[in-house]
Amino acid sequence: MVLPPSAGRRGGARARTRPMSEINVTPFVDVMLVLLVIFMITAPLLTVGVQVDLPDTGGPAIKGQDEPLAVSIKADGSIFLQDSPITLEELVPRLTAITGNNPDVRIFVRGDQAIAYGRVMAVMTTINAAGFKKVALITRAPGTDAPKKEKKPN
Secondary structure, three states: OOOOOOOOOOOOHHHOOOOOOOOOOHHHHHHHHHHHHHHHHHOHHHOOOOOOOOOEOOOOOOOOOOOOEEEEEOOOOOEEEOOEEEOHHHHHHHHHHHHOOOOOOOEEEEEOOOOOHHHHHHHHHHHHHOOOOOEEEEOEOOOOOOOOOOOOOO
């Protein structure tokens, strides 16, 4: 009596290897933790990229839950919305497009201490005339160092 080759095995060739039904999530969790640490370190560095020498003040810090928009005015009078340069005429249409015509969005105006007061007020008046009600001036907190001035070659 000759037995077929699969007769000695249980269930034939398919029973030999069963598919794995568990998912190993350890590599996924490791990658997510690394990304979390990277974003926690880099997020504070990405908030404002325009270098402005802010004036000193003793006022308290403004607290809020939402991320404000930053309008910066450099010492040469150039205006920046977040990190991108913009003209005064383009400011209101861009703010309206970014905020979705929401007048309750907080807008922070950062003016260099060497800039003329009139230039800062022109920017604030333009923003207020567009209907934005939550506009604030930003200053350097007491006890913080001023940004380093770049030396120009002679």
